[in-house]
Amino acid sequence: xxxxxxxxxxxxxxxxxxxxxxxxxxxxxxxxxxxxxxxxxxxxxxxxxxxxxxxxxxxxxxxxxxxxxxxxxxxxxxxxxxxxxxxxxxxxxxxxxxxxxxxxxxxxxxxxxxxxxxxxxxxxxxxxxxxxxxxxxxxxxxxxxxxxxxxxxxxxxxxxxxxxxxxxxxxxxxxxxxxxxxxxxxxxxxxxxxxxxxxxxxxxxxxxxxxxxxxxxxxxxxxxxxxxxxxxxxxxxxxxxxxxxxxxxxxxxxxxxxxxxxxxxxxxxxxxxxxxxxxxxxxxxxxxxxxxxxxxxxxxxxxxxxxxxxxxxxxxxxxxxxxxxxxxxxxxxxxxxxxxxxxxxxxxxxxxxxxxxxxxxxxx
Numbered sequence: 001x002x003x004x005x006x007x008x009x010x011x012x013x014x015x016x017x018x019x020x021x022x023x024x025x026x027x028x029x030x031x032x033x034x035x036x037x038x039x040x041x042x043x044x045x046x047x048x049x050x051x052x053x054x055x056x057x058x059x060x061x062x063x064x065x066x067x068x069x070x071x072x073x074x075x076x077x078x079x080x081x082x083x084x085x086x087x088x089x090x091x092x093x094x095x096x097x098x099x100x101x102x103x104x105x106x107x108x109x110x111x112x113x114x115x116x117x118x119x120x121x122x123x124x125x126x127x128x129x130x131x132x133x134x135x136x137x138x139x140x141x142x143x144x145x146x147x148x149x150x151x152x153x154x155x156x157x158x159x160x161x162x163x164x165x166x167x168x169x170x171x172x173x174x175x176x177x178x179x180x181x182x183x184x185x186x187x188x189x190x191x192x193x194x195x196x197x198x199x200x201x202x203x204x205x206x207x208x209x210x211x212x213x214x215x216x217x218x219x220x221x222x223x224x225x226x227x228x229x230x231x232x233x234x235x236x237x238x239x240x241x242x243x244x245x246x247x248x249x250x251x252x253x254x255x256x257x258x259x260x261x262x263x264x265x266x267x268x269x270x271x272x273x274x275x276x277x278x279x280x281x282x283x284x285x286x287x288x289x290x291x292x293x294x295x296x297x298x299x300x301x302x303x304x305x306x307x308x309x310x311x312x313x314x315x316x317x318x319x320x321x322x323x324x325x326x327x328x329x330x331x332x333x334x335x336x337x338x339x340x341x342x343x344x345x346x347x348x349x350x351x352x353x354x355x356x357x358x359x360x361x362x363x364x
Contacts, residue, residue, distance in 0.1 A: 069123065070132040070329030070351065078138040079120050082167060089115045093197075096125060098166040100198055106157045106190045108229040128159070132327045136302035136353035139326065140274035141167040143299065147175035149269050153212045153262075153286070154278040155180035157190035160302075161205075162198050164274060177269065183211040183219075183235060183257045186227025206268065208260060211235040212279060214289035216261040222251035234280035234343075235259065248340035262290040272297055278304035281343045284313045291321055299359045305331050305350035307342035318354050327353035 085099050092114040093101040104110040113127055124130045137160055141148060148168035152161045161178045168176050178200070182188045188209040195202045211219050219235035222245055235257060236245065243250050266272065275298050277283050283303055287294070294301065301318075305311040311330050318325065331350035339345050 068329065070130070070327050071135055075135050075327060076122060076131075078135055078142060079122070081142065082138065082170060083120060085170065087117055089117050091115050094118060094127065096163065097121065098163055098170065100159075100163050100166045102157065102159065102194065103190075103197065106194070106228055108226065130329070130351065132329050132351045132353065133160075133302060133304075135327055136300065136351070137164055137274065137276070138167060139353065139355070140164065140300040140302075141171065141173075144168065144171075144173060144273045146173065147177070148173050149177045149272050150179070150274040150276065151265060151269075151272055152178075152180040152276045152278075153265075154280065154304075155182040155191055155207075156187050156278075157194045158182075158207075159194075160274075160276045162194055162200060165200060166198065177205065179206040179208070179265065179268065181208045181210055181212045181260060181265070183209065183221050184224070184227055184230075184233060185209065185255075186224065190227070210258040210260045212262055212265065212286060213259040213282060214262060214285045215259070216264065217259045219257050219259050220254045221257040222249075223253040223255055224251070232280060234282065244340070248344050262286045263293055266290055266293040266297055270297065272299065274298075274300045274302065276302045278349075281306045281310065281341070284310050284317070287314060287317055291317060295321060295356065295358060299356055301352075301354040301356075303352045303354070305352060307331060307346050308333060308350075309342055311350050311352070314352060318352075322357060324355045324357050325352065326355050327351070 079097075082098060085097065087095050087097075087099045089095060090101045092105075093103050094110065094113050094116050095101045096118045097120050104114045107128075110127060116126075118126045121129065121134045122131045125134065140150070141164055148164065150161055150164045152158060155161060158178075158180045161180045165176050165178060180191060182191050188207075191207055192202050195205070195207070211221065213219070213235070219237060221235055222230075222233050224230040224233065233245065236254075243252060243254075245251060266275075275294070277286065279286060283305065287301075287303070301323075303314060305314060308331055315325065315328070329351050331346045332348040333342075333345040334347050336345050
């Protein structure tokens with residue numbers, strides 16, 4: 001690759017990173033600091049270096065010690081059936097490789113991406129999620145049979161529900177049942193819109209405005225001024241006092257929300273192809289409470305993990321139950337002395353993709 005191409009790609013990557021909600025300010029600052037050395041790096045690359053004997057000269061130079069993707073080349077084969085899906089750009093929307101459109105109203109900072117067509121999400125989808133999470137979703141779709149049933153907890157605008165439905169329809173599956181749970185009222189409105197804008201009737205699926213927990217009950221939820229600018233809230237126990245949330249942010253106003261119990265949700269279907277969990281620190285309690293039903297009913301689980309301890313606790317839980325960890329990437333964090341919680345130090349969520357081996361056994 002020409003040196004000018006390399007420097008141009010690095011500049012574009014730095015610009016794109018500025019629009020990714022999941023990346024941290026510190027990471028962005030470091031990359032911007034590197035921008036001043038791009039030309040020097042490009043100059044050093046102008047003289048090609050011979051490849052070591054026996055090595056493919058076109059193979060990437062990156063060491064696995066420097067880059068941890070959470071997947072390998074075999075995992076990327078799951079994208080095969082979904083390449084080159086016909087799409088058209090839509091003003092004010094981001095359109096992904098499955099043809100799903102997402103309004104830039106939902107996430108502050110995404111507005112410059114309106115009208116964009118995104119490619120296959122490797123090493124990420126260009127703004128929101130890394131490859132590993134897409135691999136988990138598509139594995140749940142490609143192993144489904146004549147119907148596809150998914151549950152998205154902490155759904156936000158429902159990106160994984162709607163994307164799963166689009167992938168299933170592309171494979172000819174028409175019997176699709178989606179359940180999505182989201183507590184924030186503004187985000188729940190986004191969820192309804194996202195379904196409608198992608199030709200899914202919310203009334204034909206199960207969309208619930210509530211938090212999800214180990215047991216049913218009530219919780220406090222922070223009132224946010226702009227729901228497009230807040231994607232990190234979590235329920236606080238109903239009896240808790242104070243105005244500060246789980247990561248140290250102060251909110252002047254709070255509301256009362258319902259908590260639906262995870263076991264009650266899982267009881268609504270005989271089989272779940274996917275349970276996707278992104279609940280800002282409640283994931284271990286939810287999974288512990290429901291692990292017996294998950295063993296019985298769930299084929300795939302994809303979990304966004306929000307601190308390193310929770311990440312390890314989940315691995316231990318599913319390991320003890322005999323599940324297979326198909327893909328995994330730990331959360332990244334920056335130590336902050338005096339932080340309110342471990343979650344408050346997380347700068348980028350981790351991901352785990354679990355396969356229930358009990359569904360691999362032939363029927364008796």
